[in-house]
Amino acid sequence: MKILRLKHICFLIGCVLVGNFSVAAQTLSIIGEVKTPLTLSINDLKAMPQTQLKAKDRDGKEHEYGGVRLVDLFQKAGVTLGGELRGENLTKYVIARAADGYEVLFSLAEIDEEFSGCTILLAHTVDGQALPQGIGPFRLVVPDERRPARWIREIKTIEIRFAK
Amino acid sequence: MKLLTSILSLFLLAGFLALKSPRHDARLHPYKLEYPSSFGSRFVIPENNSLTEEGVTLGRMLFYEPLLSKTNTISCSSCHQQSLAFSDNRRLSIGVSGKPTRRNSMSLANLLWVKNLFWDGRVSGLEAQAAFPLIHPDEMGQSLEISAKKLSKTRLYPPLFKEVFGTATITGEQITQALSQFERTLISADSPYDRYLEGKYQLSATEKRGLELFMRGPAPERGVRGANCAHCHGGVKLFQEVFHNNGLDSIAVQDKGRQEITGEASDNGRFRVPTLRNIALTAPYMHDGRFATLEEVLDHYNQNMFHPSNLSHELRTATNTEGGKTLGLTAVEKKDLIAFLHLLTDSTFITNPAFANPHPNTKTKPIR
Numbered sequence: 001m002k003i004l005r006l007k008h009i010c011f012l013i014g015c016v017l018v019g020n021f022s023v024a025a026q027t028l029s030i031i032g033e034v035k036t037p038l039t040l041s042i043n044d045l046k047a048m049p050q051t052q053l054k055a056k057d058r059d060g061k062e063h064e065y066g067g068v069r070l071v072d073l074f075q076k077a078g079v080t081l082g083g084e085l086r087g088e089n090l091t092k093y094v095i096a097r098a099a100d101g102y103e104v105l106f107s108l109a110e111i112d113e114e115f116s117g118c119t120i121l122l123a124h125t126v127d128g129q130a131l132p133q134g135i136g137p138f139r140l141v142v143p144d145e146r147r148p149a150r151w152i153r154e155i156k157t158i159e160i161r162f163a164k
Numbered sequence: 165m166k167l168l169t170s171i172l173s174l175f176l177l178a179g180f181l182a183l184k185s186p187r188h189d190a191r192l193h194p195y196k197l198e199y200p201s202s203f204g205s206r207f208v209i210p211e212n213n214s215l216t217e218e219g220v221t222l223g224r225m226l227f228y229e230p231l232l233s234k235t236n237t238i239s240c241s242s243c244h245q246q247s248l249a250f251s252d253n254r255r256l257s258i259g260v261s262g263k264p265t266r267r268n269s270m271s272l273a274n275l276l277w278v279k280n281l282f283w284d285g286r287v288s289g290l291e292a293q294a295a296f297p298l299i300h301p302d303e304m305g306q307s308l309e310i311s312a313k314k315l316s317k318t319r320l321y322p323p324l325f326k327e328v329f330g331t332a333t334i335t336g337e338q339i340t341q342a343l344s345q346f347e348r349t350l351i352s353a354d355s356p357y358d359r360y361l362e363g364k365y366q367l368s369a370t371e372k373r374g375l376e377l378f379m380r381g382p383a384p385e386r387g388v389r390g391a392n393c394a395h396c397h398g399g400v401k402l403f404q405e406v407f408h409n410n411g412l413d414s415i416a417v418q419d420k421g422r423q424e425i426t427g428e429a430s431d432n433g434r435f436r437v438p439t440l441r442n443i444a445l446t447a448p449y450m451h452d453g454r455f456a457t458l459e460e461v462l463d464h465y466n467q468n469m470f471h472p473s474n475l476s477h478e479l480r481t482a483t484n485t486e487g488g489k490t491l492g493l494t495a496v497e498k499k500d501l502i503a504f505l506h507l508l509t510d511s512t513f514i515t516n517p518a519f520a521n522p523h524p525n526t527k528t529k530p531i532r
Contacts, residue, residue: 101280101405154430
């Protein structure tokens with residue numbers, strides 16, 4: 001009992017000390033085969049054109065996600081899209097990496113809406129609220145996919161590479 | 165004329181050195197790594213340290229070489245014992261200073277596939293990793309330069325280094341390169357679980373139930389019970405390179421884990437999710453060895469976790485009861501899981517003579 005209580009007190013102290021990590025300090029980087037590498041804060045993202053879309057998460061329920069289309073971010077970084085997405089540029093791929101080291105891959109063509117017809121969102125809100133800790137501040141949302149394994153949580157880095 | 169001869173001989177010498185410098189002369193034999201195709205080839209071996217039979221043999225001798233320690237009493241194998249899947253049985257290890265190390269000794273299995281080493285992933289590549297324990301004052305406590313000097317004074321090592329690296333003098337870099345070559349060969353792929361995957365091992369009833377719990381995430385709304393272990397420890401290698409906070413403390417103060425490397429508060433208390441290969445052999449558990457048994461580990465995940473705000477998402481949400489706050493496995497389910505975990509013990513790996521102490525007739529002191 002005593003141990004239990006001590007544990008609860010520790011937990012409360014922990015909440016105060018760790019509390020909410022400063023979301024403003026957490027950034028997203030876009031690096032690799034880009035004209036301009038970017039490191040963006042939540043405020044940088046909020047200053048860009050926002051998109052809302054509805055998609056089903058792992059819970060099977062539909063949620064409304066808000067954020068910036070990945071294709072817009074790639075345009076800002078100067079990634080080869082649209083008319084430039086041809087020839088050897090079609091051998092480019094994208095590694096998205098989370099804070100815990102989890103990695104998933106897309107082909108660059110998947111990200112380009114003109115090419116694939118799909119929108120991939122770099123979300124920072126769900127149902128009007130900031131993404132909770134452990135999921136945000138940033139998460140990819142790939143609405144047309146049946147399994148959300150590439151909806152990478154706590155995304156930190158997006159790297160564009162050439163397949164060699 | 166004399167000048168011309170000198171220039172010519174210089175060119176010849178330069179040409180000879182150029183041929184010699186990519187150090188693999190034809191006398192060395194490439195080492196063939198063998199592993200199941202399901203393990204895949206997602207690994208990188210540095211171009212300047214490709215594996216050779218001779219390099220691996222030298223690395224193995226160095227792994228068991230106490231001369232690499234300040235006191236000539238500790239080798240890599242002191243804290244990484246083959247019979248324990250290259251870990252030790254202490255909460256924290258004891259090196260040359262007698263003072264406990266900061267963290268629990270990690271098992272060295274299938275490091276070929278690991279990019280960033282240590283509990284906190286602080287270094288990339290085995291060559292860079294090896295220098296840490298060699299130098300650390302509480303581990304082996306000796307600079308690479310002194311180690312190289314001590315080896316140079318033996319009768320045993322200079323010809324071996326010359327054979328592998330083609331140079332007359334031994335360097336610290338060569339020591340870490342040879343050690344890495346040996347470590348890349350420490351492949352564990354022959355546990356009963358591996359044999360089950362190949363259709364060569366029949367699970368008992370309890371092992372089968374354990375496997376199902378291990379692999380499945382709980383979904384009480386659909387009547388599915390699970391322990392969700394595979395989410396982080398899954399795959400044929402039973403390893404994914406991720407760093408999570410698993411609720412050991414409400415806040416990690418003494419040892420902040422990955423936060424100490426990245427400087428980010430959200431990495432507080434995040435540590436490597438280790439491989440579960442040979443897990444029954446590598447007690448005690450966690451980065452600080454706080455749990456003595458697998459039962460204690462399961463109790464932690466089942467009901468004793470703290471919930472810091474950066475607790476691993478999967479740990480936060482997994483429950484076997486609708487609206488439940490804990491995993492909620494029964495005593496029988498925990499026993500089944502432990503039966504499954506014992507299937508991960510690879511007795512071929514821990515008895516493979518190719519990984520054993522090569523120095524004859526003595527446990528710690530090699531013959532010179």
